[in-house]
Amino acid sequence: MNETTAGSILTTEGIPLKVSLQKAERRNKIRAILLVAPLLLFILFTFLIPIGDMLLRSVDDSYINTVFPKTFKEYKKWDRQDLPSEELYKTMFFEVKDSEGYAIGKASTRMNYAKSGWKSLLKKSKRKFKKIEEGPYKEQMIAIDKKWADMEYWKALGVMVDATTAGYYLNAVDLKYNVDKEVVRQKENRRIYNHTWVKTFKVSILVMIFCLMLGYPISYLLSTLPLKYSNLLMICVLLPFWTSLLVRTVAWMVMLQQKGVFNNLLVMSNIIADENRFKLMYNETATIIVMTQILLPFMVLPLYSVMKTISPNYMRAALNLGASPLHAFWKIYMPNSVPGISAGCMLVFILAIGYYITPELVGGKDGQMIGNWIAYHLKTTLNWGLSAALGAILLGVLTVLYWVYNKLVGIENIKLG
Amino acid sequence: MALPSYATTGQRVGWYAFLTYCGLVFFFLIAPIFVILPLSFSSSPFFEFTREFMNFEPEAWSLRWYRQMVGIASVGDTTVVSNKWMLGTRNSFIIGISATFLATALGTVAALGLSRRNMPFKGTIMAILISPMIVPLIITSAGMFFFYSKIGLTHTYLGLILAHTALGTPFVVITVTATLTGFDTNLIRASQSLGADTMRTFFKVIMPLILPGVISGALFAFITSFDEVVVVMFVGSVEQITIPKQMWAGLRQETSPVILCMATCLVALSIALLTTVELLRRRSERLRGIKLRN
Numbered sequence: 001m002n003e004t005t006a007g008s009i010l011t012t013e014g015i016p017l018k019v020s021l022q023k024a025e026r027r028n029k030i031r032a033i034l035l036v037a038p039l040l041l042f043i044l045f046t047f048l049i050p051i052g053d054m055l056l057r058s059v060d061d062s063y064i065n066t067v068f069p070k071t072f073k074e075y076k077k078w079d080r081q082d083l084p085s086e087e088l089y090k091t092m093f094f095e096v097k098d099s100e101g102y103a104i105g106k107a108s109t110r111m112n113y114a115k116s117g118w119k120s121l122l123k124k125s126k127r128k129f130k131k132i133e134e135g136p137y138k139e140q141m142i143a144i145d146k147k148w149a150d151m152e153y154w155k156a157l158g159v160m161v162d163a164t165t166a167g168y169y170l171n172a173v174d175l176k177y178n179v180d181k182e183v184v185r186q187k188e189n190r191r192i193y194n195h196t197w198v199k200t201f202k203v204s205i206l207v208m209i210f211c212l213m214l215g216y217p218i219s220y221l222l223s224t225l226p227l228k229y230s231n232l233l234m235i236c237v238l239l240p241f242w243t244s245l246l247v248r249t250v251a252w253m254v255m256l257q258q259k260g261v262f263n264n265l266l267v268m269s270n271i272i273a274d275e276n277r278f279k280l281m282y283n284e285t286a287t288i289i290v291m292t293q294i295l296l297p298f299m300v301l302p303l304y305s306v307m308k309t310i311s312p313n314y315m316r317a318a319l320n321l322g323a324s325p326l327h328a329f330w331k332i333y334m335p336n337s338v339p340g341i342s343a344g345c346m347l348v349f350i351l352a353i354g355y356y357i358t359p360e361l362v363g364g365k366d367g368q369m370i371g372n373w374i375a376y377h378l379k380t381t382l383n384w385g386l387s388a389a390l391g392a393i394l395l396g397v398l399t400v401l402y403w404v405y406n407k408l409v410g411i412e413n414i415k416l417g
Numbered sequence: 418m419a420l421p422s423y424a425t426t427g428q429r430v431g432w433y434a435f436l437t438y439c440g441l442v443f444f445f446l447i448a449p450i451f452v453i454l455p456l457s458f459s460s461s462p463f464f465e466f467t468r469e470f471m472n473f474e475p476e477a478w479s480l481r482w483y484r485q486m487v488g489i490a491s492v493g494d495t496t497v498v499s500n501k502w503m504l505g506t507r508n509s510f511i512i513g514i515s516a517t518f519l520a521t522a523l524g525t526v527a528a529l530g531l532s533r534r535n536m537p538f539k540g541t542i543m544a545i546l547i548s549p550m551i552v553p554l555i556i557t558s559a560g561m562f563f564f565y566s567k568i569g570l571t572h573t574y575l576g577l578i579l580a581h582t583a584l585g586t587p588f589v590v591i592t593v594t595a596t597l598t599g600f601d602t603n604l605i606r607a608s609q610s611l612g613a614d615t616m617r618t619f620f621k622v623i624m625p626l627i628l629p630g631v632i633s634g635a636l637f638a639f640i641t642s643f644d645e646v647v648v649v650m651f652v653g654s655v656e657q658i659t660i661p662k663q664m665w666a667g668l669r670q671e672t673s674p675v676i677l678c679m680a681t682c683l684v685a686l687s688i689a690l691l692t693t694v695e696l697l698r699r700r701s702e703r704l705r706g707i708k709l710r711n
Contacts, residue, residue: 354553
């Protein structure tokens with residue numbers, strides 16, 4: 001019934017109104033999309049694709065296959081029971097001899113992750129293979145180095161035959177493939193990452209808790225004071241927020257070092273003796289203190305904006321009805337402020353978990369977090385697969401948290417002062 | 418909520434304890450920043466308050482580190498004075514200002530689209546656009562380092578500007594969308610019905626109203642770029658020194674008090690920016706308040 005009535009209404013151009021409206025709706029939709037498109041594409045190319053590209057590195061194992069294609073093809077025929085045949089030795093021999101030194105170097109670094117010793121073996125062999133003119137190659141290679149007769153080395157190649165590997169992810173949680181491609185734990189002295197993951201979570205949770213403990217009271221104060229005072233005090237929260245991260249870190253170095261302001265004040269006021277100065281710098285304590293101060297504004301801003309909306313009448317009503325101030329706070333004010341607590345805590349935790357600069361500068365050896373290991377493998381060991389795997393796990397954790405945050409708080413409600 | 422006159426002694430004690438605690442927290446937030454200001458005028462090469470310095474003895478106070486910062490060697494000073502700091506300042510401003518312009522333009526336009534009623538997948542797109550703020554810088558830098566080197570953008574100013582633009586846009590999107598909530602769309606209709614085209618409507622009606630948000634977003638984008646060091650280290654070349662990169666190098670290697678001088682300058686800059694943003698925010702609230710009254 002309605003359809004015919006709506007259909008019968010025509011616009012001045014003689015098109016049914018419904019069609020015309022739909023068209024206008026569609027045009028508006030396209031207009032909205034066109035406005036967002038430039039930034040979306042920009043973020044896609046400068047940000048999302050680079051990160052995706054890095055994540056691919058965490059499973060990529062194709063390089064070695066480009067250096068030893070024939071060897072790996074021959075390798076698949078090997079029964080893994082006895083030493084390989086002359087044929088496999090021969091292909092290996094020629095691929096090592098004929099490859100560029102650079103390619104062998106890069107491939108041997110990868111092979112060293114599977115079995116340490118490969119790198120030196122290949123380096124030595126590459127030099128000596130030049131003198132060998134004709135076969136049989138097996139005996140001559142073994143004569144150069146006994147390792148060529150070691151089954152362990154040959155078996156270890158099996159881990160790398162596929163173009164993708166889960167090896168870096170295993171390394172990132174202190175596991176590894178043994179030469180038979182079984183998952184085993186790393187040797188005792190090489191287990192570092194599980195410990196670091198735990199520490200990263202521990203530091204982030206502690207920073208979150210401290211931020212809440214420090215941030216809740218001042219947010220309460222700010223939201224109940226008259227505007228002219230609270231605006232003034234708000235500057236104390238916003239100024240650190242606007243001050244360079246490095247400047248704040250330097251400031252804390254001045255405060256906390258052995259001869260720093262804090263220790264000097266304690267010594268001057270005779271609370272501690274000159275030789276018992278606190279070690280507050282270059283350890284986990286420093287990381288936690290400095291990160292708490294740096295992230296505190298991210299806790300205060302969402303808390304403050306929620307507390308602003310809690311009417312003081314609720315508390316007055318509760319007190320009027322005979323609740324003690326503490327009871328009224330716990331039963332009335334606190335539940336009303338929960339959205340602010342969750343927003344602040346999640347934001348602080350999300351930002352804390354990936355911190356790099358502050359732990360690097362003030363954390364010393366003991367205060368390093370997972371971000372620092374990512375940087376270390378990127379810059380120092382050049383084990384990019386491992387840093388990508390560590391990054392991918394961190395990013396996975398963050399994506400879940402970010403998703404929850406979006407559901408709980410709504411991403412558009414982030415407060416920036 | 419001040420203390421009522423009928424409060425009991427216990428409540429009074431509790432209230433003052435609470436105020437003291439808050440005072441300490443504010444002190445914790447603000448004190449470290451102000452500790453470095455006097456120290457930058459010390460003549461000591463270490464980051465510490467010496468007894469002479471505390472007693473205001475003239476020789477303990479000096480501007481020598483400031484002179485070194487701007488590249489003027491003092492007489493008899495054996496340190497080789499380079500003007501790395503000035504070079505860094507120049508680079509920081511070039512990169513920061515370019516990235517700010519790009520981020521503001523892209524972010525404002527996108528925020529206009531996101532605030533439209535008929536934007537599909539609003540939540541998902543918003544989450545993607547804000548993600549550069551959430552993803553740890555070390556992961557962003559690693560990704561950019563690999564990808565930008567593939568397409569030849571590493572060690573270029575363009576690469577750094579694009580990277581910093583990506584990091585700055587979330588702030589612009591957030592501040593401009595915030596200004597646009599409660600924006601009266603009837604104003605656009607009024608403008609169009611009076612014969613203004615889209616461009617004229619944008620510049621004469623929308624822009625003046627969202628300008629405070631746009632400027633705050635721009636300032637956020639600027640400070641983000643100005644303060645950023647990890648991406649610069651990975652994507653930039655050794656010669657591409659910026660202020661934070663030079664500070665980082667200074668902290669890791671030589672620990673020279675020049676860092677404190679630069680830090681003091683940066684604090685002054687952040688005070689200036691904060692004041693601007695606060696004034697703008699109030700102006701924006703006032704503008705929207707007037708609109709509501711009509």
